[in-house]
Amino acid sequence: MSQAVEAAPVAHPLADEVAALLESFGAELPRQAEGSCIVRSPLTGELIVRVQETSPDEARAAIGRAHDAFLAWRQVPAPRRGELVRLLGEELRANKAALGRLVTIEVGKIVSEGLGEVQEMIDICDFAVGLSRQLYGLTMGSERADHSLMEQWHPAGIVGVISAFNFPVAVWSWNAALAFVCGDSVVWKPSEKTPLTAIAVQALAERVIARFPEAPEGLSTLILGGRDVGEVLVDDQRVPVVSATGSTAMGRVVGQRVAARFARAILELGGNNASIVCPSADLDLALCAIAFAAMGTAGQRCTTLRRLFVHDSVYDALVPRLKQVYASVSVGNPLEGDALVGPLIDEAAYTGMERALAEAREVGGIVHGGGRHTHGVAPGGFYVRPALVEMPAQVGPMLHETFAPILYVMRVRSFDEALDLQNGVPQGLSSSIFSNDMRETSRFLSATGSDCGIANVNMGSSGAEIGGAFGGEKETGGGRESGSDAWKAYMRRQTTAINYGRAMPLAQGVKFEIADEGSAKA
Template sequence: MTASLKPVSSAPASVADEARAILARLGVPESAFASTGRPALSPITGEVIAHVRETTPDEAKAAIGRADAAFKAWRKVPAPKRGEFIRLLGEELRAAKDDLGRLVTLEAGKIVSEGLGEVQEMIDICDFAVGLSRQLYGLTIATERADHRMMETWHPLGVCGVISAFNFPVAVWSWNAALALVCGDSVVWKPSEKTLLTALATHAIVERAAKRFGGVPEGLCEVLLGGREIGEILVEDHRVPVLSATGSTAMGRQVGPKLAERFARAILELGGNNAAIVAPSADLDLALRGIAFAAMGTAGQRCTTLRRLFVHESVYDQLVPRLVKVYGSVKIGDPRAEGTLVGPLIDKAAFDNMERALDEARAAGGKVHGGGRYTDVANEGVYARPALVEMPSQTGPVTRETFAPILYVMRYSDFDEVIALHNAVGAGLSSSIFTLNLREAEAFVSAAGSDCGIANVNIGPSGAEIGGAFGGEKETGGGRESGSDAWKAYMRRATNTINYGSTLPLAQGVKFDVDA
């Protein structure tokens, strides 16, 4: 192995040492690394863990070609048999859970329970997909023509491209890949350039499952490592009929039109300026716990992070001071340490964006509690104090997503007014209300309530289960992944009419008789 995997820090608890051991146990090949490749850094310490060999444009195109050929073979494998491959993948993930979860912590900066929880999501979606492999069903439809049968069938679509973000470096791939593979598609994955090691480790696990399965066509699961140029190749290649892209709304504005131009199917999972409402009847103890996790979990770097909080004026003075106290006492630091709840930001650019947003909030009359650089950490990572900002109104930075632990808090007095404020932003991913009032709860989840893809009652907007379809509306992109019937995005539908009679009646009573 090249010198690229040697630790570059002399610190006694080197992240690079730990990551190196995990990568070796998970079977990541030496050929994945090169001394002059892209550096893979840990946000925990800022140190370089390894240098990763990037995919060249020609290699990316060849990988897509292999995936296209693999699809043509894989689609002929019976769906329950494809499900067996995913069952084996789930077994391999169970065996590797501790190592892969730890690697997520080292490379993405998540606390240990969140790193493990992300791998559990992968295991859960494999279980879901195995059952799905025997339920890829269509409808039998009543027909107006005698001696005819009409039905719909579902068929594999082709190569499924996946572009994932750093904050869920492995789970998002699995939401797409597990479904796409049981549907009969092949998968080409372009992970975030900030989390390349977890992608390599995941690919090694997939290859172990494939070896156990036997007969997996070459190219069924490909990984492209690199930056924007590699992602653009995946977006623009006509051999990729469906692409799932997770990232910012700005990224979606670039990817969406390119996919539409070539009539490819887009599954866009973009930004989320998520809000919660605390109503007069709310269980405030429950609300406080739900708000704290949703707003500060993953250091505010989830697409479902709680960013706006509307508190009824009758309970504002009971809840907000308690929240401020929690913000001042939450444990920040090395995510590997026991008791840590808030780890590092992914990089300094994220911290700079947070500081700019807080400056803008102050200029708009906001009162900032917390915020700023947290320096009581014995390493070079970028750590920030979560910020709670009491705002006079929903203006300025409140109306847009800042990918950092900032929670804007505002008073409200009228339910209809707060629903309007809740919906008055571009994104429409996740939302929640804390209330014991049945009318308010039902109104919130009704057609006239939250306009988001996820609407929760008495839990926060963060932490979705895989059984439900995940995704949002408006500037969140409209995509759906994971559970429910999200599988349909990875397949094409055919409506079939079969005439088992000896006459040829036409629909709608049309007559077209010719001499035969």
């Protein structure tokens, strides 16, 4: 379902480029479009396009088409479904540069990160193609004579995908590539802040579906809008799986509403990620890893490093160097130079950062950096200096996630103290340790170590690969997407017992003999 977009009514350098990019993907560009979804590029803060929103009734109709598509798609052999995903990967390869640039324009990521996000899409397509021939079940030994016992996996139905602005296309692909090979259809509601990249990806998907004979109309569907449209997707009984990425507050609502109708929720929510620097750490390596993990994507990754616990013995050797990096890192428009830190997504993100820094000061935090960056950038963009905050204790803003480049640093005197602090927050997405001590790293990865879904050694908290299942524990939601056996969330499990004998033995030794001499005896 192509979406209608209309170029901004005022001249703007990015407006024509956005229109050309969308047109190259095959998105419709009518002269007039009704709707209230206004898209501003964080690079300049100016209006670049208007996008027609989906009404609740239109969303329900789209779900109906997706349901019909599922009924047909589930009958296509899984390896053949994988072929469609292979072609999608090829389409993404051919359009990587253009789609990556659109990500930069719409989200503000630096160019390499925009391209990297599209590469994630390509990688998960490759993974899913192989998976299409590996949807394995199990066979088990039966306790009953002349019986076999096995489990098999069947397509679940429609997969509803609700994605956040910070990874506007990769999150869709983590879900959609797996869903397609599993025999599901997909309905996608992207963030209302980033509809353009979604429109582009939907157009590319439709291009592939149109030339794939077995692919039904409605296999990939896009709905645009805010909470009212999202609620339709969350509440519809025809959607057995909802994968939602966003804040913990959003996840509480989505999780409860999906559970109320006994559907399945895959929740990827807040991250308040930490790293521990031990006495044996390679400080040069740690410095580089911490800098990217904390400042990459302007601190707007769910895996962004937000808390750093440094052992007293190396604190004075590492933290001053880290302060220098923060003071010198380049901030600016990624399309106009080699800046490593682009803008925040909007004014609300800037206000949230300022509020968190004020809270840190109130509890005794010493702030280095922070504040609005205005040199050489458009005044409408919300560029900031990344902030490093030395904290006396884990209190105040350290206990919650602020989606901005703020790194809270604390001095610790033991590994156990650092581990307790790391685990002592409600979130549980990603974590890491810098150490060359095998006992410390092994403990960190053990059942008594990090309580997060991701635990890294001698690297930062961000930059997950698609081969491993992605997700976290506690208030992060417990969901898993992408690699490993995450595909099982997109299918329904069926346990099957087959009696190939002539008797009717019951499990657990139960006896139930009936008085019919002509029947099989139980």
